[in-house]
Amino acid sequence: MKPRIFIVDDEAPARSRLKTLLADIAQECPHELAGETANALGALGLIANAQADIVLLDVQMPGMNGIELASHLTRNPVTAPAVIFVTAYDEFALKAFEVHALDYLLKPVRAARLADAIRRASELRAQTISQKDAVSAVAASMQARRQHFSVQERDRVLLVPVAEVLYLKAELKYVTLRTRAQEHLIEESLTSIEEEFASTFVRVHRNALVARSAIIGVERGAQVIDADGDKVQESWQVILRDVDEKLPISRRQWPVVKALVR
Known part of the structure; x- marks a missing residue:
């Protein structure tokens, strides 16, 4: 199954560049573009509705930064999409992995590096889905239970x-x-x-x-x-x-x- 990829970056040229790279690696790394947005605050709902498997995420964005968005996206490891940061800032790498990001790519991104990250994310996603199918309904519900409510203000x-x-x-x-x-x-x-x-x-x-x-x-x-x-x-x-x-x-x-x- 082709992974569904969603792009979150507040800069239109950056999103355009990522779409070009994705098109360049489509043959060796098959995928579907599930959507894109410049607004991190509204991305949670859009990503869920798009049923994205992988999120290409910038760090520095107005309103809510990528680190905080990733912390919400990866709250439940069974259902969460794989998060790959694509950013011009190298100083947030440690925080990115603290919120369970799969990879951290620095701009300008090379096509080969992006393809490698997407392949690893796809493999991890397939393993996660297999694990999810293996657990019982009771264990799954316990794992999905939140410790916080998200309030948008x-x-x-x-x-x-x-x-x-x-x-x-x-x-x-x-x-x-x-x-x-x-x-x-x-x-x-x-x-x-x-x-x-x-x-x-x-x-x-x-x-x-x-x-x-x-x-x-x-x-x-x-x-x-x-x-x-x-x-x-x-x-x-x-x-x-x-x-x-x-x-x-x-x-x-x-x-x-x-x-x-x-």
Whole structure:
């Protein structure tokens, strides 16, 4: 299978040069060009959508540099694309390998050197896919579990430790992530977060997940009048550590939450 290559470099001439080199080595090193971008901040989603196997990545870029982007790309070694840095700066080589880059090429890049790096990346990718197929579903899910949520705010990406999150609440097309200090907005679904972190968060309502360790108690909420107007339903809300806000507990989830606070 031909590797799919994605280029990330803020300089158009540099991207053009890489595409020319790739065309020159296409016969000896078959591949597909999956895409390109000048914006490192938006590259994560583009690379994922392109299903890239190899990323040719510059270091010095505005907004977010290549080292930080690589740290996100290589978070999960089973699914991560191979990262090959292509840059004019030799002083970042050590940091590049600390974020698990496969190779570090200095501009101007020779075609033979690029072909060699791509061949090694393709071989490594094939081995990784074989290893992935060999592990069990339980082991794979444990390996894929994150330790941080990625939060994009203006011209930067923040990593919020999962252990610091008190709750996540769905609001319109975003999810509000709440820590003791502040709130953040992330573009993930509660369902996917619940599946990934079932042992960390519990659903208290259809639109809210709460960290199990953050629950310190429950209390009665406001009385709710039935549609017929003459019956009062009992409602409860969860009390969280470090914040004054209390989240309502749905009747469906009440037995689950009650069991946690016993």
